Amino acid sequence: MNKLILFCLETNKQSDTDRPYIMETIKRFYKDDRKTVIRTVYLRSKTRYKENSVVKEITRCKNEFPNNNVTVIYCIDVDDYDTSPDTKTLLDNIKAYCKTNHYEFVFFCRDIEDVYWKRRATKNEKVPMATAFRVKHQIDVVKESQLRKTNYAKNSSNILIVLDNHFIKK
Secondary structure: OOEEEEEEEOOOOOOOOOHHHHHHHHHHHEOOOOOEEEEEEEOOOHHHOOOHHHHHHHHHHHHHOHHHOEEEEEEEEOOOOOOOHHHHHHHHHHHHHHHHOOOEEEEEEOOHHHHHOOOOOOOOOHHHHHHHHHHOOHHHHOOHHHHOOOOOOOOEEOHHHHHOOOOOEO
């Protein structure tokens, strides 16, 4: 049976900075699965998580897929959650939205570059860093334990905990 994994990412289609990290993570830790289709919905910003255009795109992808065997995974940077009440509230709202809609929630603390490179990136660095990550096989130096956290912690994510439910481990 075929299934669709739909990743909702904070990036935009032009720069597509988050997808290389996710795809390299899947390639390193999980068996090749030709029955799973992976697609992306570009949020452009975490604040757009439930805007009409995003909801319509998710619905369109779900409707295109047979048997409605679709998993939606929101991948969100936590940024300054510990110092900004607004960011913490937004993250809590996104998690609640995911729970209500039976979507998965993946966090990157503080952001995806901080998890995979152990440093934050300026806006101008994001595209070259994502490209270098893939080309230089930087996933090989990322510790699996960093990607298996249940709580927010510097340079960490819960991505493997979530993906374990949808892919077969190597």
